[in-house]
Amino acid sequence: MNLEKLKAPLAKENIAQRIGGGGTKLDYLEGWFVIDQANEIFGYDGWDYYIDDVQVIKEVIDDKTCKALCRATVTVTVGETLRQDVGVVIGSAKNSMDAIDIGLKGAVTDAMKRAFRTFGNQFGNCLYDKEKGGVEKAGSSSTPSSNGMYPTPKATGTLLFNDKIPF
Numbered sequence: 001m002n003l004e005k006l007k008a009p010l011a012k013e014n015i016a017q018r019i020g021g022g023g024t025k026l027d028y029l030e031g032w033f034v035i036d037q038a039n040e041i042f043g044y045d046g047w048d049y050y051i052d053d054v055q056v057i058k059e060v061i062d063d064k065t066c067k068a069l070c071r072a073t074v075t076v077t078v079g080e081t082l083r084q085d086v087g088v089v090i091g092s093a094k095n096s097m098d099a100i101d102i103g104l105k106g107a108v109t110d111a112m113k114r115a116f117r118t119f120g121n122q123f124g125n126c127l128y129d130k131e132k133g134g135v136e137k138a139g140s141s142s143t144p145s146s147n148g149m150y151p152t153p154k155a156t157g158t159l160l161f162n163d164k165i166p167f
Helices: 003-007 031-042 096-117
Strands: 016-019 025-028 047-061 066-078 081-093
Touching (some): 003 031, 031 047, 031 096, 047 096, 066 096
Antiparallel strands (some): 016 025, 047 066, 066 081
16 A cells, blocks of 8 residues: 555646536546546555445436436445445436436446545545645646636546536
């Protein structure tokens, strides 16, 4: 286990942003980044996760889109330590099967990220601190773009949270 890396502040360039409800900017870590961090800090064989439960809570289908509200419970194990959390995602697609697929996969990823968050700053726990005390401050190479948001790290994904859902 790489304790030095685990205890280090989270590099600002690893934080992605999206627009949340009410137009507020929300900081988050992408799923692929959390997995990379776990592999680097705990080793490829030093951690695991289990999907304890997945559910489609509600589906809404209209003329153009299908939306599925999905929930997952995931347990992350690091050695003898177990951490569990819940993730919720709204999958949106042209057909019901794809909306459910997107929603369930997203909910599992969200639950895994939330469970890892309990291991500290490198997994985004510092993003819950309004002052961002665990985020790298001096010498950061990342600067906001013209829209005031930090660039998404290395890769982009589909954001499903901005959809207005008629629930």
